[in-house]
Structure formats: C-alpha cells, structure tokens
Amino acid sequence: MSIDGPEIGATGKRRRRVPEVARREALASARRLLITSGPTAVTLKAVGDEIGVTHANLIHHFGSAAGLQSALMESMVRDLTDALGAAVEQLRSNPGAPRALVDAVFDAFDQGGAGRLAAWIALSGDLQHLEPVRAAVRDLVDAICETFAAEGEQTHHRVTSAVLFIALYAFGDAVIGAPLRDMLDREDDAGRKIVARLLPTFLF
Amino acid sequence: MSIDGPEIGATGKRRRRVPEVARREALASARRLLITSGPTAVTLKAVGDEIGVTHANLIHHFGSAAGLQSALMESMVRDLTDALGAAVEQLRSNPGAPRALVDAVFDAFDQGGAGRLAAWIALSGDLQHLEPVRAAVRDLVDAICETFAAEGEQTHHRVTSAVLFIALYAFGDAVIGAPLRDMLDREDDAGRKIVARLLPTFLF
C-alpha cells in the first residue's frame, strides 16, 4: 500500500509557505474532499494530511475549523459568481446560442462543485454564505433583459423564470442527475439537452 | 435555568413502548431533525432527547447510529415511492391535469423531505439506499407511456425526458428553491407554475 509516504520527510525539513499559498492549497484540498467524499470528509486532519501539514497549522491559518469551512464556501461562491459573470459575457457576445449558456452554467454546478456546495449550504442552514450570489444572479437577469429588451413589458418576468429554470435544473442535475439518469437509461447530457431545448420557450 | 427537567420523572415512571412504536417515534423525530436542522443534527442524543429516551435505548432498537440513519433513509425512500405511486394513480384517473401531478411530486420532495433526503444521500455517497426508487420511477414511466401510447415510437424517450425534468426540478426546488426565489423576487410557487406549463411540451 505504501501508506504515509515521506510527505515532509522527503527532504527531512519543513516546508514553509507564504500564508496565501498555504490557504490556497488548503482550500483546493478541502474542495476536492467536499466534492469527492461529502461535507463530513472536510476535516482539519483530512485536509492537513492531503497537503502535508498538521491540523494545528490549519487552525493557525484559518482560526478554526468553522473558519476553514467558511473560507471554502466563500471560495466556491466566488467561483460560481465568476462563472455566472462569464455566462453573461458569453450571452452578450453571442446571443441565441442556448447550448453554450447551458453548458457554462451546468459545468459551474457540476465540475466546479457549486451544486454540492449549494446542497451543503442549504442542508446546514448557512444561507448567509449565498448572499454574494444574489448580485451575480441579478446581473445575469439584467444582462438577459437587455439582450431581449424588445420583447415587451413581460420581459423581466420571463427572464427570471428562465434563470430560475436553468439554475434549479443545473443544481439538481449536478447533485442527483447521475443516479437518476441511470434509473431512466438516459445519456449523460440528457439534462443539458432538455434545458437547451426549452430555454428559447422563455426568451422568445 | 431549570436544566434536566424531570423528562421521564414527570410521572416518576418509565414509559415502556412496544418496539414498533419506539422505532416509529424515533424515525419521526429523526426526520424532523433532518429536515429542520440538517444531517449533522440527527444524532442519538438529539433524537433521544426529543422522544424522551436515552441514546443507549436507540442503540438497543436500531443496533447502531448507522442503523438509525439507514432506517431513516429507508423510511423516507418508502414515503417517496408511495408518493410516486400515488402520482401514477392520479395521472391514470385524471390525465391532462399537469398541475395536480406537479403538486404531488413537488410536495413529496418539499414537505415530505425527499429533497433533503436525496441531497443527504448524494452528498454522503450512500447511493444504494436509492435503489428502491428505481422501480417506482420505472413504474411512473410505464404508467405515463400507457396513457400516451398513441404518440408514436418516440414516446418512451419523451416520457423519460419528462420524468427527468420534473424530478430534477422538484428536487432543486425543494433544496434551494426558497433562497433562489427570494433572490429573483419570485412567488413561492413560481417553480411549480413553470414545470406545469412546460410538462405538456414533453407529452403532447
């Protein structure tokens, strides 16, 4: 098995990191643990073992275990808002390409881990961590509204319906899409196809 | 503060339950804790305090903490499959009423707690507990296919798309629908309206 490789002992010396690097490595490890093994796997010991530091060192950098979890949520929420911002740009530069928009949002929720993050936040009740998402969502709504401004006064209502539609669906697909598609014998991108086909229903 | 009130001592005597009653009370309490406070709140002590027994007594009835969790998952999965079965009956007796079908599925995921349950199972990786759902989902697909058998050879594909659509959406709505609707200033049943409106797109 070759457990406990000489993670630090390879050189026999400690590896001293700049705080920013230490935090970044820890958060990357924590995200990997969250996505692959669930929220209960994100512990100080597990993260420390992955990046070769002790749990006390993580407390030194994040203040507490809750501080690490909070920083992880902030990090992933920032990535999600960035992805939504990129989706806005993608839409502005190339409107009328629903599949590209759908892929951008679905990838953020699936591979970016936003789906599992949102589920974790919702189950644990830490809803305040979702607050930065509010602005990103409203930017997305505004961008879509501008693109389809000619549609009349019902535009805002239709656009919020579209955003609610794609976000809820992408979230559901990221968290339980795989087993559900397996039950139905459907292909991996069945959900994306459906959303891409229905999205014009809202916008046109 | 008046800690440790005479929980049992109110009568001065123990309350002896038949095993089936003890298990039912414990599972009801565990479900309430899961829905209101998340998976980490479902502990032997928390459940025991709610129903007035010790944590050792719960181990006596369920074998272990994992046994209680497993029984909770089974109980909630059974309720979900029952709800899906009822949706099948509802559809057979009154086809062409998408909102009623949508409400039945959404209520199962939201008020029944199936949404939080599914998120918990997905995050923790205990996918085998979803196995009983497979049969219920396939029954639902078959029932819808029979109802719309005249639609041609693409029927099965369209029906599985519809089931995937409503299930993923109901799940997403149950777990993160409330904060998302708040961000978008949308009404509580916005998701249900959207699904009810789009469902005929698949079936007709």
Added chain:
DNA sequence: CCATCTATTGACATTGATGTAACTTACATG
C-alpha cells in the same frame, strides 16, 4: 554571524458522538 519574526510542529486538553455491559423495572403470563 546574529537577531527577529512567524510558519510549523508536537504534546496535551476538551468536547461530543458512539458503543458496551450490568443493572432496573414495566408488563404479560402462569
């Protein structure tokens, strides 16, 4: 080379969840 700063560690304490064993007592049955 020396001194200072601080990232890092090791050892220890604490807490909560879980598990085990022996004892108690409610209840049914003779």
Added chain:
DNA sequence: CATGTAAGTTACATCAATGTCAATAGATGG
C-alpha cells in the same frame, strides 16, 4: 402472586475532531 422477557436506564469506555500552547525551525534583515 411469582416469574421471565425485554424495554429502558446508568455508568463507563472509546474515538475522532477540535482547540491550546510552548517549543522548533525556516526566512530575512542587520
């Protein structure tokens, strides 16, 4: 009323996660 079964409790042990603190050791400036 006597008795056996099992629901229920008490007391204790264990383990993992978290937290605290003094000591160690890289890095950098003088």
